[in-house]
Amino acid sequence: MKFVKQVAAIAWKDILSELRTKEMLSSMLIFCLLVIVIFNIAFDPGSSYLEELVPGILWVAFTFAGTLGLNRSMISEQENGCLQGLLLCPIDSSAIYVGKLVGNILFILLAEVIILPLVAVLYNVTLLPVLVKLLVVIGLSTLGFSAVGTLLSAMAVNTRTREILLPILLFPVEVPVIIAAVKSTARILQGEPWSEFALWLKLLISFDVIFLVLCFLTFEYVIGE
Amino acid sequence: MAAPLIQVAGLIKNYGYIKALRGIDLELAPGDFLSLFGPNGAGKSTLIRLLSTQAKPTSGRVEIAGYNLAEDTLELRHQIGVISHASYLYNSLTALENIKLYASLYGVEKPERQARKLIEQVGLADRMHHLVRTFSRGMQQRLSIARALIHQPRIIFLDEPYTGLDQHAAHLLSELLNQLNDGERTIILITHNLNRGLALANQVAILVQGRLIYHQPRTDVNEAEFEQLYFQHVSQAGQAGSGLINQLA
Numbered sequence: 001m002k003f004v005k006q007v008a009a010i011a012w013k014d015i016l017s018e019l020r021t022k023e024m025l026s027s028m029l030i031f032c033l034l035v036i037v038i039f040n041i042a043f044d045p046g047s048s049y050l051e052e053l054v055p056g057i058l059w060v061a062f063t064f065a066g067t068l069g070l071n072r073s074m075i076s077e078q079e080n081g082c083l084q085g086l087l088l089c090p091i092d093s094s095a096i097y098v099g100k101l102v103g104n105i106l107f108i109l110l111a112e113v114i115i116l117p118l119v120a121v122l123y124n125v126t127l128l129p130v131l132v133k134l135l136v137v138i139g140l141s142t143l144g145f146s147a148v149g150t151l152l153s154a155m156a157v158n159t160r161t162r163e164i165l166l167p168i169l170l171f172p173v174e175v176p177v178i179i180a181a182v183k184s185t186a187r188i189l190q191g192e193p194w195s196e197f198a199l200w201l202k203l204l205i206s207f208d209v210i211f212l213v214l215c216f217l218t219f220e221y222v223i224g225e
Numbered sequence: 226m227a228a229p230l231i232q233v234a235g236l237i238k239n240y241g242y243i244k245a246l247r248g249i250d251l252e253l254a255p256g257d258f259l260s261l262f263g264p265n266g267a268g269k270s271t272l273i274r275l276l277s278t279q280a281k282p283t284s285g286r287v288e289i290a291g292y293n294l295a296e297d298t299l300e301l302r303h304q305i306g307v308i309s310h311a312s313y314l315y316n317s318l319t320a321l322e323n324i325k326l327y328a329s330l331y332g333v334e335k336p337e338r339q340a341r342k343l344i345e346q347v348g349l350a351d352r353m354h355h356l357v358r359t360f361s362r363g364m365q366q367r368l369s370i371a372r373a374l375i376h377q378p379r380i381i382f383l384d385e386p387y388t389g390l391d392q393h394a395a396h397l398l399s400e401l402l403n404q405l406n407d408g409e410r411t412i413i414l415i416t417h418n419l420n421r422g423l424a425l426a427n428q429v430a431i432l433v434q435g436r437l438i439y440h441q442p443r444t445d446v447n448e449a450e451f452e453q454l455y456f457q458h459v460s461q462a463g464q465a466g467s468g469l470i471n472q473l474a
Binding site: 002005006009010013016017020021076079080081082084085086087088089090091092224 | 277278279281299300302303305307309311312313314315316317318322326327329330331332356357365372
């Protein structure tokens with residue numbers, strides 16, 4: 001119960017800060033919008049191959065925007081040495097990790113949900129019949145992405161090249177999530193049933209479980225001296 | 226004499242080849258106020274980082290309020306408060322939200338009530354609902370004192386708290402530190418300002434190149450002699466440092 005309260009306090013602090021500054025959300029949304037609009041200009045809206053490109057475009061936007069958001073979220077802990085302040089508290093470091101993770105997932109998901117209807121309009125994709133399936137894939141992928149990203153952003157934030165270092169560290173680890181997300185999204189947009197992308201879903205769930213546990217256990221060492 | 230609240234024995238800290246602390250022995254009783262002086266790079270902040278559980282020692286033994294630094298880290302953190310040149314405050318939260326956050330994390334009962342009380346005590350009652358980013362450096366430092374005291378620690382570490390403060394803000398901070406010096410709390414202050422450090426302390430020490438080369442009760446110290454002694458050690462440390470650089474070059 002104590003752990004949950006500590007996690008809630010840290011997550012709530014992030015939510016409150018973000019609601020005031022909108023730094024994380026605005027940077028993610030602007031980036032997503034740019035990617036979607038530029039690809040829309042590049043490809044002819046009526047072309048037959050566009051349907052095959054939408055999953056890729058969607059996840060390019062989501063992953064890069066997510067990286068921006070993760071960076072932003074950890075930078076706020078650097079200002080005034082706030083992360084040190086949290087580390088001085090008599091709480092387990094994993095509470096800081098879970099608290100940050102909850103905030104990150106919430107805002108990355110929010111940006112993704114806002115962007116989805118725009119993708120539907122700009123790329124002429126019917127999302128409503130497949131929305132549940134799509135949200136499941138987005139949810140699982142975002143969880144895996146944020147689990148690793150929260151840990152690595154804490155590692156990268158103390159370096160001068162954090163904006164470059166985070167994607168370099170993050171993307172090789174996230175390859176299974178990105179592949180599974182793109183492949184599942186493609187199947188979903190083609191209107192295929194759950195069974196056709198169940199394997200990818202299993203991969204996403206396995207990745208989420210393994211990396212959540214791993215990151216939870218290693219955060220203390222990453223964030224230490 | 227009361228049992229020591231801080232006991233440090235043979236404390237060593239190495240960062241790779243760099244020997245930041247070379248065997249510190251220190252004992253402080255409840256109510257002691259130690260002002261620790263030393264040139265830049267002497268290891269003062271490293272000592273505070275170790276004592277406040279922000280870093281792990283290479284070797285040596287530290288006991289604070291009966292808790293072992295290596296084994297009872299979380300319990301020990303309940304006993305200490307740290308005030309540094311960094312405020313540890315979130316710019317986009319209000320003063321009250323900041324202190325309430327730390328109160329919750331320290332498990333303080335009735336966090337909002339305690340937070341309000343402390344903010345009033347540091348003279349920021351009228352700015353309670355203002356965002357920290359609108360605060361001056363001095364106001365942030367006063368709020369940072371409220372943050373460090375929210376869980377009523379028995380030991381307070383002050384790591385160059387005067388950094389960046391103007392004369393008026395520094396004077397206000399000294400007054401607050403005087404109030405903290407209530408004879409029950411043990412305080413270690415790191416500062417480069419000899420006058421302020423000597424005015425507040427009942428013990429003074431000099432740390433040079435990771436060694437505690439001087440530690441005396443304040444009453445035994447003559448201000449002018451201490452100043453001379455301090456500059457002598459600092460210049461020796463400087464010469465030793467430049468000698469080393471010359472050798473390396």
